[in-house]
Amino acid sequence: MTPAGTAIHQFLARWDIHNPALVEALVDCAKPASYEKASVILRAGDPATHVGIIRRGLVRYYYSSADGKFWNKAFYTEGDLITAASAGLTNSPSPFTIEALEPTDIVLMPYDRLAELQQSFAELGELxxxxxxxxxxxxxRREAMLLTKNAEQRFQRLLTEEAHLFRRVPQFHLASYIGIDAVSLSRIKRKLEN
Structure with missing residues (x-):
């Protein structure tokens, strides 16, 4: 099986879908793409025309302002599906940027072809x-955490639910993700270590 086929098969299996014909149809419309560290995969304001499955690497979704500030929305790693779903589903521009934080390989599939395949494969629509x-x-859940928890509680949630990010994501990105600055994150880490 090709690397794209393996990625698609493994992704579907995570959702308990085991239809070889669907895997084959998705592989037929898939194309591999590779991105260097710090490369933009999808820029805010651009149309979202594809869905991707990460074969290797790490990406972040972030919002940015005209003055250069950014706010991290999410991080995704191997086996995860990435896209600007609201943009793809509504045929509107992406509200956020997707950037590779590491060298990243993705299997890309076009939205229009996926929509066509839903007509032939009911499980794709269900997925x-x-x-x-x-x-x-x-x-x-993330919104509730950001609105109702203090900085230390948000950090504790990150440790409990997404500890894998600490090995791969720079601290300033993690701070942004939980809605604090990097100095506050360092202070919380020191407090908890003592």
């Missing part, structure tokens, strides 16, 4: 619905 539900719940 989309399940993934939207999963993303909604994740985003709602």
């Amino acid at each position: 989309v619905a399940r993934m939207i539900t999963h993303a909604f719940i994740r985003n709602e």
Whole structure:
């Protein structure tokens, strides 16, 4: 099986979908893409035309302002699906940027072809619905955490639920992700170490 086929097969298996014909149809429309560290995969304001599965690497989603400030929305690693879903589903510009934080290999599949395949494969439409539900719940929990928890509680949540990020994501990006600055994050880490 090709690297793209393996990535697609493994991704579908994570969602308990085991249809070889669907894997083959997705592989037929997939194309590999590679990005260097700090490369933009999708820029805010651009249309989201593809969905990607990360084969290797790490990406961040972030919002930015005209004066250069940024706010990290999410991080994704191997086996994760990436896209600007709201932009792809509504045919509107991406509200955020997707950037490679490490050298990253992705399997890209076009939205229009995926929409066509949903007509032939019911489980693909069901998968989309399940993934939207999963993303909604994740985003709602993150919103609640940012709005109702103090900085130390947000850091503790990060340690508990996304500890893998500490090995790969720079501290200033993690600080932005939990809504604090890097100095505050260092202070919290020192406090908890003592």
